[in-house]
Amino acid sequence: MHLGKRLAAIVLTCGLSAGLVGCGFHLKGNNPSSAPVAYSFMSLALPANSGNLKEKLAIYLGGAGVQLTNSSNAYVLRVLEYTPQYLELNGRRVEIILRLTVKFRIEDTQGNPITEPRTVAASRTYQYDIESVNTDRQEEVFLRQVLVDDVAQQIARQISSNRLPLAKPATPTQPAQ
Numbered sequence: 804m805h806l807g808k809r810l811a812a813i814v815l816t817c818g819l820s821a822g823l824v825g826c827g828f829h830l831k832g833n834n835p836s837s838a839p840v841a842y843s844f845m846s847l848a849l850p851a852n853s854g855n856l857k858e859k860l861a862i863y864l865g866g867a868g869v870q871l872t873n874s875s876n877a878y879v880l881r882v883l884e885y886t887p888q889y890l891e892l893n894g895r896r897v898e899i900i901l902r903l904t905v906k907f908r909i910e911d912t913q914g915n916p917i918t919e920p921r922t923v924a925a926s927r928t929y930q931y932d933i934e935s936v937n938t939d940r941q942e943e944v945f946l947r948q949v950l951v952d953d954v955a956q957q958i959a960r961q962i963s964s965n966r967l968p969l970a971k972p973a974t975p976t977q978p979a980q
Contacts, residue, residue, distance in 0.1 A: 844870050844877040853885045859955035867963035879910045902926040903950040918967040925953040
């Protein structure tokens, strides 16, 4: 008898849940991965040496709800600096350190900064033996792609979580008296 009541409660709960889902009911709220309304339309301005960062940003910003457009009334995500670094430490084994630093900000349609410049960075290391078969170039190419992907994800997360500090308004200079 006790098992019958428990089974009836489970069936009733599942039936009511299915009924709510079937009629289109869903809880209202904000998607934590969606971009703030202010940045829902953006265009990208990147330096020539940025490789495939534009494609990666398009993927991750699109996933965060940002529509990329070339419209004249869209905010601009401007990459101010794109700095890849290659460091080689020699010894019996060679250790390679790859770093990528990207500085960016969001601007309005006239080029005025909306947010303070932000810097994101990623680094990877790998080792290889000089005396063995040399496949370091293939590993380097792969890790450079991983760095670009990592930096693009960081930028998209900061925009979607609205963690970018707003730019300070320009103060007019006062003449000396």
